[in-house]
Amino acid sequence: MAKPARTIEVQALVEELQAGCERSFGHARSMPPGAYTSPEFLSLEERDIFQHEWLCVGRASALKTPGDYLTAHIGAQPIVVLRDEQMQLKAMSNVCLHRMSVLLEGRGNVRRIICPYHAWNYSLDGELRGAPLMDRQEGFCKESYKLPAVRCEEWQGWIYVTLDENAPPVEEQLTELSGLIGAYGMSDYIETFYEEHVWDTNWKILAENFMESYHLPMLHRATVGPHSRLEEMECPPGSPAFNYHWITKEASLPIGNAHPDNTRLTGHWRKTTALLAIYPTHLVTLTPGYFWYLVLQPQGVGRVHIRFGGGLAPEFISDPDANAHMAALKTLLDEVNAEDKRGVEAVFRGVHAPLAKPGHLSHLERPNYDFARYLAKKLGEH
Missing domain, CATH: 3.90.380.10 (Naphthalene 1,2-dioxygenase Alpha Subunit; Chain A, domain 1)
Known part of the structure; x- marks a missing residue:
């Protein structure tokens, strides 16, 4: 581009x-x-x-249990960082794959990421788990939807994220x-x-x-x-x-x-x-x-x-x-x-x-x- x-x-x-x-x-x-x-x-x-x-978004110790999350932005891109079921730090796009609503706000804890607009919901690894009534749409395939991952690393107890796939660690x-x-x-x-x-x-x-x-x-x-x-x-x-x-x-x-x-x-x-x-x-x-x-x-x-x-x-x-x-x-x-x-x-x-x-x-x-x-x-x- x-x-x-x-x-x-x-x-x-x-x-x-x-x-x-x-x-x-x-x-x-x-x-x-x-x-x-x-x-x-x-x-x-x-x-x-x-x-x-690499942009710092907070302290890793703030995310203590599975489902704990914090939200941030990289420019115009909303992101969410959370602890998954295995207690690993994960970062992903915080935008629903349906009609593009922001999913989560602030900080908190969730078992699933549920869109506040139409209730499409995602697991803690970003996979789509539920989409109400979408089984009536012939062309819809739930397995083809997963929230885009964002690079996330920890340094000295701090959480860092980046949109650049080529940025050195x-x-x-x-x-x-x-x-x-x-x-x-x-x-x-x-x-x-x-x-x-x-x-x-x-x-x-x-x-x-x-x-x-x-x-x-x-x-x-x-x-x-x-x-x-x-x-x-x-x-x-x-x-x-x-x-x-x-x-x-x-x-x-x-x-x-x-x-x-x-x-x-x-x-x-x-x-x-x-x-x-x-x-x-x-x-x-x-x-x-x-x-x-x-x-x-x-x-x-x-x-x-x-x-x-x-x-x-x-x-x-x-x-x-x-x-x-x-x-x-x-x-x-x-x-x-x-x-x-x-x-x-x-x-x-x-x-x-x-x-x-x-x-x-x-x-x-x-x-x-x-x-x-x-x-x-x-x-x-x-």
């Missing part, structure tokens, strides 16, 4: 982004405003990035990251809360906000800002599939540091937090005792759907005070999120200004530079 032609305006915008990414980091600037405001630019992202990359793309964070044992962390939100900003503005800690002292001056020591933060160069930075600190809550029973982490790692941005939309704060995350999905240039969740390292799950600590953390995270929401929505208003133009990045915004280079490389790759 031929690629749709780009307009002169969006081609110029991509070239401006790519030219900016050719600068050395010492001379790097933020992305051009049109990268956040152009619907055509978003269409390119959906075609060249979202249709081909997740583990292969994130081998370096697995090595960097292996001692944390993130696979065994248990999700204890999950929410969904929609904010009025561009998805990349929120992603970039997560990636850098330069904004902490000001934007979060009422919460975590006073505890942020910018001079001690490390922002190494990123990799093709992710970027990261470290914060070593004495946590205000016991769950921010390693539990006494944690024998995986030693030395300064027992109080080091990793901030991970796994391209394009999976953002994780990983501490020795807990984690929290955002999974982003654009809903047009000015709205982003957010999957927000978090939980505890296994040593804290059975700790008598874990629930109290987690409740205190959740209260803090809610306050931090409210601050971030105000910040990223203000940036989205600002990038529309006629006089807006990219400014120089600080040394603490190395992840933003790497993210822009990722986008510049991917646009036009397929």
